[in-house]
Amino acid sequence: MKPLSELNYSPAELMIINASRLLRDGDVVFVGVGQPNLACNLAKRTHAPNLVMIYEAGVIGAEPGRLPLSIGDPTLVSGALSVVSMYDIFTNYLQRGNVDVGFMGGAQIDKYGNINATVIGDYAHPKVRLPGSGGSQEIAAWASRCYIMAPHQKRRFPQKVDFMTSAGFLNGRKERTDIEMRGEGILAVVTDIGILEPDKSGEMILTQLHPGKTYQDAKDNTGWKLKSSEKVSSTNQLTDKELDILRRELDPTGTYLN
Amino acid sequence: MTKLTSLSDAISTHIEDGDLIYAAGFTHLIPFAAGHEIIRQNFRNLVLARATPDLIYDQMVAAGCARKVIWSYMGNPGVGSLRIIRGAVERGDLEWEEYSHYGMITRLQAGASGLPFLPMNQVGVQDLEQVNPLIKRIPDPYGGKDVIVVPALNPDVAIVHVQRADENGNAHLWGIIGEQKEAAFAAKKVILTAEEIVDESVIRSDPNRTIIPDIIVDAVCHVPFACHPSYAQGYYDRDNEFYLEWDKVSASADAVNAWLEKWVFRINDRSEYERNLGEATINRLKVKPLMSKSINYGDY
Numbered sequence: 001m002k003p004l005s006e007l008n009y010s011p012a013e014l015m016i017i018n019a020s021r022l023l024r025d026g027d028v029v030f031v032g033v034g035q036p037n038l039a040c041n042l043a044k045r046t047h048a049p050n051l052v053m054i055y056e057a058g059v060i061g062a063e064p065g066r067l068p069l070s071i072g073d074p075t076l077v078s079g080a081l082s083v084v085s086m087y088d089i090f091t092n093y094l095q096r097g098n099v100d101v102g103f104m105g106g107a108q109i110d111k112y113g114n115i116n117a118t119v120i121g122d123y124a125h126p127k128v129r130l131p132g133s134g135g136s137q138e139i140a141a142w143a144s145r146c147y148i149m150a151p152h153q154k155r156r157f158p159q160k161v162d163f164m165t166s167a168g169f170l171n172g173r174k175e176r177t178d179i180e181m182r183g184e185g186i187l188a189v190v191t192d193i194g195i196l197e198p199d200k201s202g203e204m205i206l207t208q209l210h211p212g213k214t215y216q217d218a219k220d221n222t223g224w225k226l227k228s229s230e231k232v233s234s235t236n237q238l239t240d241k242e243l244d245i246l247r248r249e250l251d252p253t254g255t256y257l258n
Numbered sequence: 259m260t261k262l263t264s265l266s267d268a269i270s271t272h273i274e275d276g277d278l279i280y281a282a283g284f285t286h287l288i289p290f291a292a293g294h295e296i297i298r299q300n301f302r303n304l305v306l307a308r309a310t311p312d313l314i315y316d317q318m319v320a321a322g323c324a325r326k327v328i329w330s331y332m333g334n335p336g337v338g339s340l341r342i343i344r345g346a347v348e349r350g351d352l353e354w355e356e357y358s359h360y361g362m363i364t365r366l367q368a369g370a371s372g373l374p375f376l377p378m379n380q381v382g383v384q385d386l387e388q389v390n391p392l393i394k395r396i397p398d399p400y401g402g403k404d405v406i407v408v409p410a411l412n413p414d415v416a417i418v419h420v421q422r423a424d425e426n427g428n429a430h431l432w433g434i435i436g437e438q439k440e441a442a443f444a445a446k447k448v449i450l451t452a453e454e455i456v457d458e459s460v461i462r463s464d465p466n467r468t469i470i471p472d473i474i475v476d477a478v479c480h481v482p483f484a485c486h487p488s489y490a491q492g493y494y495d496r497d498n499e500f501y502l503e504w505d506k507v508s509a510s511a512d513a514v515n516a517w518l519e520k521w522v523f524r525i526n527d528r529s530e531y532e533r534n535l536g537e538a539t540i541n542r543l544k545v546k547p548l549m550s551k552s553i554n555y556g557d558y
Contacts, residue, residue, distance in 0.1 A: 070336035072285020131333035167382030
């Protein structure tokens with residue numbers, strides 16, 4: 001039988017597995033539903049068994065017995081370490097500095113890693129009205145490290161977002177540093193082409209490419225003039241074990257994998 | 259003193275046109291039965307506040323109950339858009355006011371604490387602050403960085419669904435407890451709906467689980483299955499299929515009107531709604547028990 005890693009994998013699987021590798025054992029992670037949830041559960045089953053997953057609904061140390069379908073799924077509660085109010089989760093846990101990692105998504109991500117999840121077009125007369133911040137405005141500010149997972153598309157990666165819902169490096173790293181916010185900011189954007197990381201100025205540049213992808217692919221799908229690091233490395237091949245856990249244990253119906 | 263009453267009497271007695279309503283519950287224990295009763299009684303010009311408007315406010319806006327919605331995440335959780343509210347906002351047919359989750363629940367916490375406002379740390383971005391004049395920044399009087407402040411939110415009526423309550427309104431709830439306590443203490447009036455009405459001795463057997471005390475409650479209604487398609491931890495599961503179905507129904511005004519007609523206007527109460535859902539759906543949402551270990555309070 002052919003190993004799974006030689007089979008085709010989806011762009012979603014590529015992003016989830018690479019995002020899971022960014023997590024460290026012992027991290028306290030603010031988890032979102034869908035792909036970030038899969039990345040965290042995969043890390044917990046591989047290199048980070050002591051990962052603590054917390055959810056904005058107020059659940060700490062969740063060990064979901066099935067694939068959670070919403071941020072407040074009851075499977076997150078049964079068997080969790082603790083359940084607290086939303087006010088407690090945003091104050092005692094996030095604002096106080098007890099969260100290591102936040103996962104972000106958004107309709108638009110700009111050159112400095114700022115995220116728009118609020119509106120396309122003018123705020124008062126929206127062309128497309130999006131859901132809004134939810135927990136993301138504070139997570140982006142106060143989690144120690146933040147990561148973004150997003151398919152690499154030009155319309156999704158504009159030079160400047162229409163509305164700044166959550167902070168990356170604002171108009172440059174200095175602006176974020178001057179405010180002395182707790183979190184370090186967006187440290188990686190994992191796409192289906194590669195990984196972008198902030199340079200000294202806070203601009204997102206290409207630092208890694210997935211197997212078979214090129215710098216040109218990334219440039220063609222980015223709305224600003226995408227720079228790259230001096231040496232662009234290649235991300236490691238997906239392993240059979242990672243794909244197997246994702247497909248057979250975590251999301252057997254493929255809800256978030258295709 | 260018993261506050262037991264029917265849901266329809268509780269809604270007609272305590273709600274008025276133009277009221278600011280907070281139907282609490284973050285994904286869990288969402289009081290759909292009360293929302294449907296408000297639709298049936300044809301209330302108008304309500305201001306509907308919820309961190310996550312969820313399908314309940316999408317349905318109430320579709321039925322014409324609201325002039326304004328206040329939210330911090332306006333989506334169909336785990337599915338996508340709330341098409342009715344989103345469409346009304348994009349067309350300019352509905353007023354709205356927006357916060358982050360933290361801003362929204364800080365408004366409730368200030369209201370629940372009897373304070374005029376509460377501070378939060380800065381978040382770097384200022385766009386929301388610029389479009390919502392109620393979000394302000396003030397100097398830290400102790401010499402630190404400026405803080406962001408939001409005003410107290412004191413709803414006219416909070417509606418809270420709980421797993422069990424006594425007839426006076428002492429309520430046990432568990433699972434995700436979102437912003438129920440803050441909404442109840444912040445509101446001027448509280449309508450409680452409960453899966454079970456229990457004897458006061460049951461409440462007294464586990465006082466740490468009493469999140470809402472009777473002294474702030476105005477009406478207690480026994481309404482089993484009140485949360486469908488949301489869920490009640492330990493009682494029944496979330497009906498995710500319905501959340502997906504609403505995404506289709508809400509794409510057409512005719513389909514929405516037909517849905518409201520069938521599931522709200524032509525239905526008298528929640529028990530009829532539950533019967534109409536049918537056994538197959540009820541069985542699909544049943545959940546196996548998983549009991550907590552009991553604790554010893556000590557007999558002093």
